Amino acid sequence: MADIAQLKELATQVRRDIVRMVFNCQSGHPGGSLGCTEFFVALYGNVLKHKPKPFKMEGKGQDMFFLSNGHISPVWYSVLAHNGYFDVKELSTFRKLNSRLQGHPATHEGLPGIRVASGSLGQGMSVAIGVALAKRLDADPRWVFCLTGDGELDEGQNWEAIMFAAHHKVDNLIVTVDWNGQQIDGPTDKVMSLQVLPAKWKAFGWDVLILEKGNDLEAVIAMLRKAKRRCGKGKPVVILMRTEMGHGIDFMAGTHEWHGKAPNQELFDRAMAQLPETTFGDF
Amino acid sequence: MNINDIQSTGKKATRDGFGQGLLEAGRQNPDIVGLTADLLGSLQMQHFQKEFPERFFQVGIAEANMMGIAAGLAIGGKIPFTGTFANFSTGRVYDQIRQSIAYSHKNVKICASHAGVTLGEDGATHQILEDIGMMRMLPGMVVINPCDYDQTKAATLAIAEYYGPVYLRFGRPSWPMFTTGKEFKIGKALHLATGTDVSIFATGHLVWTAIEAAKELATQGVSCEVINIHTIKPLDEEAILDSVSKTRAVVVAEEHQRNGGLGDAIANLLVHKLPVPMEYVGVNDSFGESGTPEQLLEKYGLGKKDVLWAVKDVLDRKGK
Numbered sequence: 001m002a003d004i005a006q007l008k009e010l011a012t013q014v015r016r017d018i019v020r021m022v023f024n025c026q027s028g029h030p031g032g033s034l035g036c037t038e039f040f041v042a043l044y045g046n047v048l049k050h051k052p053k054p055f056k057m058e059g060k061g062q063d064m065f066f067l068s069n070g071h072i073s074p075v076w077y078s079v080l081a082h083n084g085y086f087d088v089k090e091l092s093t094f095r096k097l098n099s100r101l102q103g104h105p106a107t108h109e110g111l112p113g114i115r116v117a118s119g120s121l122g123q124g125m126s127v128a129i130g131v132a133l134a135k136r137l138d139a140d141p142r143w144v145f146c147l148t149g150d151g152e153l154d155e156g157q158n159w160e161a162i163m164f165a166a167h168h169k170v171d172n173l174i175v176t177v178d179w180n181g182q183q184i185d186g187p188t189d190k191v192m193s194l195q196v197l198p199a200k201w202k203a204f205g206w207d208v209l210i211l212e213k214g215n216d217l218e219a220v221i222a223m224l225r226k227a228k229r230r231c232g233k234g235k236p237v238v239i240l241m242r243t244e245m246g247h248g249i250d251f252m253a254g255t256h257e258w259h260g261k262a263p264n265q266e267l268f269d270r271a272m273a274q275l276p277e278t279t280f281g282d283f
Numbered sequence: 284m285n286i287n288d289i290q291s292t293g294k295k296a297t298r299d300g301f302g303q304g305l306l307e308a309g310r311q312n313p314d315i316v317g318l319t320a321d322l323l324g325s326l327q328m329q330h331f332q333k334e335f336p337e338r339f340f341q342v343g344i345a346e347a348n349m350m351g352i353a354a355g356l357a358i359g360g361k362i363p364f365t366g367t368f369a370n371f372s373t374g375r376v377y378d379q380i381r382q383s384i385a386y387s388h389k390n391v392k393i394c395a396s397h398a399g400v401t402l403g404e405d406g407a408t409h410q411i412l413e414d415i416g417m418m419r420m421l422p423g424m425v426v427i428n429p430c431d432y433d434q435t436k437a438a439t440l441a442i443a444e445y446y447g448p449v450y451l452r453f454g455r456p457s458w459p460m461f462t463t464g465k466e467f468k469i470g471k472a473l474h475l476a477t478g479t480d481v482s483i484f485a486t487g488h489l490v491w492t493a494i495e496a497a498k499e500l501a502t503q504g505v506s507c508e509v510i511n512i513h514t515i516k517p518l519d520e521e522a523i524l525d526s527v528s529k530t531r532a533v534v535v536a537e538e539h540q541r542n543g544g545l546g547d548a549i550a551n552l553l554v555h556k557l558p559v560p561m562e563y564v565g566v567n568d569s570f571g572e573s574g575t576p577e578q579l580l581e582k583y584g585l586g587k588k589d590v591l592w593a594v595k596d597v598l599d600r601k602g603k
Contacts (some may be wrong), residue, residue: 058360107387115358116387123383126348130355130363133340137316137361157379160348168340
């Protein structure tokens with residue numbers, strides 16, 4: 001378990017990685033990646049019991065994480081690398097030919113840490129439920145975590161999964177919704193209103209936790225730990241996590257404009273000026 | 284192997300073979316789990332569910348979720364068998380299969396009943412005729428369409444032993460049984476009758492139709508080689524090329540669209556390796572409709588007479 005100051009420094013490094021990766025290949029999704037940086041740093045650095053090497057697909061006896069909104073792959077790749085799943089240098093291959101770091105996460109090239117492809121939205125929660133059921137069958141007491149976007153909840157399969165998890169009492173599952181209120185075409189309220197999200201999840205039979213400060217590392221850690229304590233009581237647990245898309249870079253923050261866009265040289269320089277170098281070092 | 288030696292030993296539905304196969308596979312391997320989307324009895328999965336209730340998951344009418352959960356169970360080391368109608372096993376959930384199962388190479392067995400027009404009275408909404416095409420286009424997907432009760436049971440046991448995604452397609456009606464005791468090997472064609480004039484490659488229910496046609500043709504002096512291609516992918520290219528290099532005329536019979544099915548798979552092979560006169564017995568770019576299985580097979584060009592016509596056509600073109 002790394003200390004908080006170290007994790008905060010890592011969060012800055014992860015943000016540098018995200019911007020540099022996206023700038024490098026002039027494509028990718030910085031907005032959601034920056035918004036979920038604290039979540040990933042907290043999860044892998046302080047919450048998950050996991051073994052990066054050798055990476056085992058079945059993950060028996062380990063906590064397992066699934067990313068449903070696969071387009072925020074930059075933050076996941078950076079955090080996986082800094083947690084020892086693969087060499088940090090490999091981040092430079094993101095979205096390039098013959099890379100294991102595909103635009104959206106995939107198992108096909110054998111990147112350690114990835115257990116299923118995601119990108120086509122709405123599928124990750126179902127997969128996470130299946131893993132949670134396998135753990136139950138094996139009497140494996142560890143948890144399964146899943147992150148989904150809020151715009152992604154437009155996909156009907158999520159609500160099939162949400163019904164199933166409550167009906168079958170999948171209570172070793174912790175889903176987090178990146179509740180940033182943005183999707184590609186604009187604010188979620190304008191594109192497809194989520195209405196009263198907490199009440200929806202409650203009505204579907206979930207234990208609902210709300211995290212207002214999803215970009216506060218200590219608050220994220222506290223909430224993830226709280227969620228673990230809420231497991232095992234017959235209900236799946238969801239954390240509705242308020243984040244700011246593009247958090248940490250002034251011109252990217254709080255807008256859907258940087259959902260899937262790379263900065264030019266001028267904006268790249270401006271972004272990097274806001275993210276001091278760290279002891280972790282750039283890839 | 285003489286065509287007249289092939290006799291039916293009775294009738295049972297292929298889906299019953301699946302139900303029994305799943306039960307036996309479940310007894311042999313504790314990692315096998317079952318899922319259904321509200322079609323337990325239609326898929327004959329109740330036998331497995333009764334014996335292994337903790338290893339069976341009712342998903343409700345939510346096929347997309349079922350495919351994702353199956354992928355997750357496979358990640359956790361289980362061997363999930365999903366069960367619903369062929370239409371809802373493929374077209375409805377193509378993207379879930381593509382991303383979470385095929386691209387991610389998960390050990391999921393997609394088991395699909397009520398394929399084709401022999402579903403009968405429910406009509407075209409349920410009679411999928413495109414599923415083989417969709418599934419065989421997915422890289423790494425094994426596609427199997429067994430022809431009778433025993434072969435379906437044997438195939439179910441075989442796919443439980445194979446690691447990787449599989450599409451297993453079977454059907455609703457009672458159908459003649461004739462493969463009892465025959466070995467089943469994934470990707471290995473089943474030679475049913477030796478002949479010299481034409482090769483008939485058939486899959487699924489239409490294997491029996493092909494046998495009946497070949498018997499009639501034998502009385503007219505036409506010698507048909509009848510080969511059951513139960514595994515459409517990977518295709519037994521060696522068996523096909525061996526037979527065609529001898530007969531130099533091909534008829535393919537399947538309860539599927541002509542587009543994208545076994546016929547196209549074989550045409551794709553032959554056009555590169557051994558082009559010869561070839562005919563398809565299959566549905567000609569059409570949806571089905573309500574009716575009895577027998578009526579529909581006749582109306583949609585999937586009957587014995589259609590095989591007879593196709594054989595005559597290729598023999599004419601071959602110049603016999």
